[in-house]
Amino acid sequence: MRKIYLAGSGGMLGQAFHQVFGRDYELRCTDKDVNEPWLDLLDFRDLDGYRKDVEAFRPDYLFHLGAHTDLEYCEQHVEDTYLTNTTSVENAVWIANRLDIPLLYISTAGIVDGSKDSFDDWDLPNPLGHYARSKYAGELYVTQNARRHLVCRAGWMMGGGPRKDKKFVQKIMKQIKSGKTELNVVRDKLGTPTYTMDFAANVKALVEAEYWGLYNMVCEGVTSRLEVAHELVETIGMKDRVRINEVDSDFFKAEFFAPRPDSERLLNRKLTLRNMNRMRDWRVALRDYVGSAYSHYL
Numbered sequence: 646m647r648k649i650y651l652a653g654s655g656g657m658l659g660q661a662f663h664q665v666f667g668r669d670y671e672l673r674c675t676d677k678d679v680n681e682p683w684l685d686l687l688d689f690r691d692l693d694g695y696r697k698d699v700e701a702f703r704p705d706y707l708f709h710l711g712a713h714t715d716l717e718y719c720e721q722h723v724e725d726t727y728l729t730n731t732t733s734v735e736n737a738v739w740i741a742n743r744l745d746i747p748l749l750y751i752s753t754a755g756i757v758d759g760s761k762d763s764f765d766d767w768d769l770p771n772p773l774g775h776y777a778r779s780k781y782a783g784e785l786y787v788t789q790n791a792r793r794h795l796v797c798r799a800g801w802m803m804g805g806g807p808r809k810d811k812k813f814v815q816k817i818m819k820q821i822k823s824g825k826t827e828l829n830v831v832r833d834k835l836g837t838p839t840y841t842m843d844f845a846a847n848v849k850a851l852v853e854a855e856y857w858g859l860y861n862m863v864c865e866g867v868t869s870r871l872e873v874a875h876e877l878v879e880t881i882g883m884k885d886r887v888r889i890n891e892v893d894s895d896f897f898k899a900e901f902f903a904p905r906p907d908s909e910r911l912l913n914r915k916l917t918l919r920n921m922n923r924m925r926d927w928r929v930a931l932r933d934y935v936g937s938a939y940s941h942y943l
């Protein structure tokens with residue numbers, strides 16, 4: 646059995662990777678937050694500790710998944726953001742090159758500046774805030790230095806269910822569960838949802854085909870926060886009981902003060918050209934996600 650070391654795998658995406666890769670590979674999963682019985686403690690900011698732990702496992706691949714993903718935290722903790730999201734990625738590159746194994750790094754749609762409607766794999770990023778800048782710096786370091794690498798850019802992540810999802814779907818579900826019948830949702834933010842299970846399965850296909858390089862990897866079908874909210878409310882059968890108020894981003898400027906592009910819609914052009922695009926339409930993925938992770942939630 647081939648072996649994979651998954652660093653920072655205690656979050657939304659790590660859960661999907663553990664499920665999808667765990668069937669066919671021997672895994673060592675680590676995180677600084679040990680929230681599963683299959684996780685061990687490792688802070689990847691510590692180069693020596695990271696190197697020793699990976700070397701002891703002797704994996705065939707290194708997957709560097711973790712990061713600080715809260716944009717507001719990143720604006721307020723700049724040093725820790727670059728240490729976690731950029732310098733740690735340099736650690737991963739050195740370790741992967743030393744062991745001569747391929748490295749997977751997860752980048753984000755958030756590195757674009759929103760200056761056009763949608764962005765393919767070859768549009769030049771122009772990050773607006775510290776989260777995006779730290780992730781783009783990691784991406785550049787990997788593509789320029791890792792001997793064999795896969796860099797996959799995800800969009801608005803959905804996955805992990807009530808316990809792990811920190812993002813939009815859970816934020817909406819939590820409000821509905823608390824009894825809210827009116828939701829305020831921004832009308833001016835465009836993007837592409839990305840279901841963690843589809844993402845992990847598509848990464849697996851690329852790894853097994855050895856199609857290294859950089860790929861946009863988001864659900865098919867561009868959309869907006871507003872449209873996702875409407876679809877979600879309809880999916881859970883609450884359309885008649887929950888009203889959605891359209892607001893501008895300014896409405897949330899105190900709570901969500903980090904800069905965000907107006908559009909971070911990605912197109913999977915390269916995946917499609919290589920005939921490797923396994924990402925489903927976001928509506929299909931959303932229904933699948935909500936049906937499997939939230940069936941007993943409300």
Ligand SMILES: NC(=O)c1ccc[n+]([C@@H]2O[C@H](COP(=O)([O-])OP(=O)(O)OC[C@H]3O[C@@H](n4cnc5c(N)ncnc54)[C@H](OP(=O)(O)O)[C@@H]3O)[C@@H](O)[C@H]2O)c1
Nearest residue numbers: 653655656657658677678688689711712714751753799802
């Ligand atoms: N979430 C999104 O919308 C999104 C979109 C595009 C790309 N991405 C990228 O996808 C990847 C996976 O993110 P996710 O969605 O799974 O986020 P997540 O749920 O926040 O998981 C990230 C995990 O990394 C851990 N971590 C942070 N610093 C660490 C360190 N120094 N050492 C070890 N582990 C550490 C976190 O622990 P703590 O919880 O203790 O900090 C957390 O368990 C990240 O690289 C992220 O930038 C995410």
